[in-house]
Amino acid sequence: MATIKQVADAAHVSFKTVSRVINDDPNVSATTRARVIDAINTLGYRPNLIARNMRTRRSHLLGFVADEIATTPFAVNLIKGAQDAAWKRGFMLMIVSCDNDAARAEGAVETLLERKVEGVVYATMRHEVIVPPPHIDEAPSVFANCRAEDGSVASVTPNEERGGFEATETLIHRGRQRIALINLEPGATAAQARLAGYLRALTTHGLPIDERRIRNTDDGQPDDGFRRMDELLDLTPPPDAVFCANDRIAMGAYDAIKARGLRIPQDISVIGFDNQEVIAAYLRPALTTMALPHYEMGYWAVEHLLRALDNGAISPEQVMLPCPLVRRASI
């Protein structure tokens, strides 16, 4: 691999002049520049960013640590948002999935630090309150889709309460009166907020709160959704709409509704949460749902990191991003 010195020899200039050319320094005459560029092309020279990083003490590298990436479809959007934001500013991402293994998380952070990343995004696939991996505070960091209990680290999370509110309100605007909620497993961070939004919407619009219409699931999976929906349909009167706190629950609810010969949305409206594409877009009828802003969170996290690098300090903002409604055919 050619170095700057070999290019310099080939172009009969000092290696410093080559450096100027590849850094677009204006203090090079046009003829010299052309000669150098010629030499660069014939030698197939490529600047060595490792050497440059060492000299300039900037790596233009950001770490992205994910608790895990494989079991939910959310990682890619988080990553894509982060990558788009980084790419635009000439930064690259070093991505590590630590598969919920604390040792691997710690190792990942240490390696990233040794590689002199200029910042770290720590992302979880479920909205959570986390204990940050050790040493992550040695670089500017942002938590995406999770936050530190004490709010000491900048974070970006979805506005679950508002999402729950808007989902419910959307059903109300369609004229629904008896709106059921099949919520997540009670332990989930999002469960409480989505419930709060649901309750606030009913109250705001003067609808009664009927405890019988509120159900929890054990694990938020379709089977669970099927059973809860089945129970709800036994109520008299049955609900005329159901807010499922995730799309997998909605998937199960669909089956329960169809098994009774009821039609969606004519007899009962269904709204989901998460916008898990493969489910929501492919269900028949396609599912209206609240999207989780994974792309936007990844994007925001990196932008915040880059802002911090510009400013020399990171502000521990706690940002919440809206969950937009994705209108399809189920309401």
Add this chain to the structure above:
Amino acid sequence: MATIKQVADAAHVSFKTVSRVINDDPNVSATTRARVIDAINTLGYRPNLIARNMRTRRSHLLGFVADEIATTPFAVNLIKGAQDAAWKRGFMLMIVSCDNDAARAEGAVETLLERKVEGVVYATMRHEVIVPPPHIDEAPSVFANCRAEDGSVASVTPNEERGGFEATETLIHRGRQRIALINLEPGATAAQARLAGYLRALTTHGLPIDERRIRNTDDGQPDDGFRRMDELLDLTPPPDAVFCANDRIAMGAYDAIKARGLRIPQDISVIGFDNQEVIAAYLRPALTTMALPHYEMGYWAVEHLLRALDNGAISPEQVMLPCPLVRRASI
């Protein structure tokens, strides 16, 4: 950030001795080593891998270029396999998604080269024959889930023909006689091979080939699957099993079958392809399907790259990995 020299001063040794300690060189006395380790801990010293990489001329970095990552759920498994293989050997991955943009792909490869990655994996989300991005041959490279037309670059792809064969044979072993195929859109690389496997299985087991039972889809989506299945059910006699060339097609086929009041698998067996978890595991009944070996391809690609680094040369092997059967309830 402390450097090796500051540690040396703190421990009253030369910086070379510190270097020996952090590299586990045995030629350091126990007392000196202890003193150095003390200094390292009190200063919070971390070796600077950029400097080390520059000196040793090894980056322990691999590039991973994906054509795109967001629209299919396959990227994460490819990435995870690659990362696991890399991590085990102390390598890190630099992942770039280029969103099917040739300019971005070229830019990604160039940046990776400038960062002195020791090898590059190029991965596509659909099994394809590709034109490699320019300059990728400047580093050892492996194609995952795709291959170069001329076979000049090492590649790892799924054995689609064998997958089609085994899917069909599995249905035959269940005693099915009238097995339909709803294939992918005809342009897909995998379509021809899965069809070939289907035909070979029928022939091998002495079953007749009935052209009416073989359908193509336009885009391989559920709606398409619904329509084709509906047509198939109009045949007399109707099929007693259907091999859907992907799980989304199977999802649509389920709806068509259920709409006629038929039961899966009692009246008709369904087998899918791709093992797209959110669909296959959550359909009712859960879908038996052939898994695409994305994790294994990612793993193999990186292992092959690392083997090449050990050997000093990369062999342009064209490996095909099996698509294992995932048994669930639909056959």
Add this chain to the structure above:
DNA sequence: GCAACCATTGACAACGTTGACTATGGCAGG
């Protein structure tokens, strides 16, 4: 008692680049 060896440690250069500074030569202004 001396040579030879071993264990331990250090000095120095090098990796490929950029930053700070210096040198050259031509030209404008007095």
Add this chain to the structure above:
DNA sequence: CCTGCCATAGTCAACGTTGTCAATGGTTGC
């Protein structure tokens, strides 16, 4: 004609490591 400036180019050190080689001092073997 001289001074001073500007455009252009070059020299050298430094970034934080590791590789090569040399130095030191104590111990072993004869």
